[in-house]
Structure formats: structure tokens, C-alpha cells
Amino acid sequence: MKITSAEFVMSNSDVSQCPKDRLPEYVFIGRSNVGKSSLINMLVNHKGLAKTSGRPGKTQLINHFKINNNWFLVDLPGYGYARVSKKDKKTFQKYITEYFLKRKQLVSAFVLVDSRHEPQKIDMEFMEWLGTNGIPFAIVFTKADKLKPGAVTSQVNSYLQHLLDTLWEETPPYFVTSSSKHLGRDELLQYINEINRSITSG
Ligand code: GDP
Numbered sequence: 001m002k003i004t005s006a007e008f009v010m011s012n013s014d015v016s017q018c019p020k021d022r023l024p025e026y027v028f029i030g031r032s033n034v035g036k037s038s039l040i041n042m043l044v045n046h047k048g049l050a051k052t053s054g055r056p057g058k059t060q061l062i063n064h065f066k067i068n069n070n071w072f073l074v075d076l077p078g079y080g081y082a083r084v085s086k087k088d089k090k091t092f093q094k095y096i097t098e099y100f101l102k103r104k105q106l107v108s109a110f111v112l113v114d115s116r117h118e119p120q121k122i123d124m125e126f127m128e129w130l131g132t133n134g135i136p137f138a139i140v141f142t143k144a145d146k147l148k149p150g151a152v153t154s155q156v157n158s159y160l161q162h163l164l165d166t167l168w169e170e171t172p173p174y175f176v177t178s179s180s181k182h183l184g185r186d187e188l189l190q191y192i193n194e195i196n197r198s199i200t201s202g
Contacts, residue, residue, distance in 0.1 A: 001193040004068050006044035011061040015099045019064055024199055025072040025105040026192055028140075029096075030112030031122065032078030035142035038179035039112065040065075040075055043188060050075050062099055071196055072105070079122060100135055107195055109137035110188075115144045115155050115176065119162045128167055138173040138191070145178040152176060 009019055030036050040050035044067060063075040076096060100106065109130060113123055130137045141159070144152045160171045173191065177184030 001068075001189040003044050003046075003189075005066075006046050006049055006068075006073075007066050008049065009064040009066050009072075011063045013061055013095045015062070015095065015102050018062060018099075018103065019066075019072065021066075021072070022105060023066070023071050024107045024196055025074055025103065026107060027074040027076055027099075027109045028112065029076040029109060029126075030078060030140075030142075031114075031120065034078065034112045034114050035179055036075065036078060036112050039140065039142060039177060040073065042177075042179040042182060042185055044073065062095070071192065074106075079126070100130070101133065106135070107199070108192075109135060110140045110175075111137050112140045112142050113159070115141040115152055116146055119159055124166070127163075127172075131168065138175065140184070140188070141174065141176045143178060143180075144176050144183055145181045 010017075012018065028036055028040060037050040041047055044065070049065060050063070060077045065073045065075065067073050076099070079096075100109070111123065111127055111130070113120070127137065127139075139159075141152075141156055147155060156174070156176060160174065163171055175184045175188050175191070177188065
């Protein structure tokens with residue numbers, strides 16, 4: 001998929017205020033500092049579209065970007081950041097939960113995990129919650145350039161094996177990416193493109 005336009009539409013914390021368009025929507029979420037803003041900017045070829053984190057946990061909003069006038073890319077706040085107060089965490093959970101459960105346009109989530117890290121409890125719980133609620137998702141392994149190619153493969157394989165051992169009989173779709181090396185971009189956009197096509201033709 002060629003990106004011809006990427007525009008910021010709105011930020012808010014209320015799912016009922018999200019854009020009324022019925023365009024398919026893809027949401028990106030993960031722990032703070034996982035590389036989400038960098039990945040979004042890499043995908044849409046736009047350096048400053050999603051702000052890379054000055055202070056993690058600061059941007060606690062649902063951010064809608066319209067891509068190619070054809071689909072929405074949604075940037076959700078990074079979770080699991082210790083400096084967010086307990087009260088903020090609760091509010092955060094509530095509107096994020098509502099977004100996932102109520103947003104009919106949502107087609108798929110992309111859960112970002114750092115390729116270098118072992119499976120983290122918070123990510124496991126979140127993916128399990130998505131699965132329980134029937135919300136399709138794919139895993140995006142980030143910062144693959146920080147490992148040697150062989151190490152990327154073994155990290156990814158053991159991550160997926162962990163999912164098979166603990167959560168599901170099949171692994172979700174997954175992508176290995178590096179924003180600094182532009183890795184995984186074509187595959188991820190192709191995946192979104194194919195889903196968009198199947199929606200419009202079906
Ligand atoms: P966010 O908090 O999840 O939005 O993460 P950012 O995109 O702001 O990235 C967090 C840090 O990781 C920044 O210092 C980025 O420069 C760095 N980073 C993000 N993606 C990559 C990547 O693919 N490779 C490398 N080497 N560093 C990355």
C-alpha cells in the first residue's frame with residue numbers, strides 16, 4: 001500500500017466522541033517506550049505525525065489519524081507506565097476498555113512488544129483480554145535492529161511458543177519491525193490493505 005495522505009483528525013478520551021466515519025480502524029497499543037510513535041511515523045512516512053515520547057505516559061488520549069482517506073490509524077496511550085497515578089490508571093483503563101468494546105469500526109489491534117524482551121505479564125494479560133472479548137489482534141515486535149538477526153528469530157520463536165504454552169492453540173499474526181531500519185513496513189501495510197480490500201469486497 002502506498003501512503004498518499006496521513007492527517008491527524010482528533011484526540012479525545014471518550015469513545016462516543018470518536019469520528020463518525022465508518023472507515024475501518026486499526027489500533028496500535030503497547031507498553032510506554034515500546035517504540036509505538038516511531039513505528040506509526042515509519043508506517044505513514046511522516047516523521048512528526050505521532051509524537052515520540054518526550055515524557056512517557058503523557059499523551060493519555062485516543063488519537064485518530066486518517067490514512068489515504070480510506071482507513072483510520074488509532075494511536076492509544078502506552079500502558080504500564082509507573083509514573084501515572086492510580087486514579088489516572090483507572091480512568092485510562094475505563095476509556096481504553098470502552099474503546100475496544102464499543103468501537104464498531106475497529107477491525108484489528110496491533111499489540112507492540114519489544115523484540116528484546118521476554119513476555120511481560122501486562123502484555124500477556126492484555127492479549128488474553130483481547131482474545132476473551134473476541135477482538136482480533138496481531139503482534140508487532142519492535143526494535144529488531146537492536147538484536148542480531150539470529151537472535152531476533154529465536155526471541156520471536158520463544159515468545160510465540162510462550163503464547164502457545166499459556167494462552168492459545170494458534171499464534172496470532174505477527175510482524176517483526178524496526179523503525180530505524182524501515183523493517184516490516186511493507187508487510188504490515190500489506191496486511192492492512194488486504195483486510196481493507198476484503199471488507200469493501202465482502
Ligand atoms: P513510544 O513511547 O512507544 O511511542 O516509543 P517511541 O517511539 O517514542 O520510542 C522510544 C525510544 O525507542 C526512542 O528513544 C526511540 O528512538 C527508540 N526506538 C523506537 N523504535 C526504534 C527502533 O526501531 N530501533 C531503535 N534502535 N530504536 C527505536
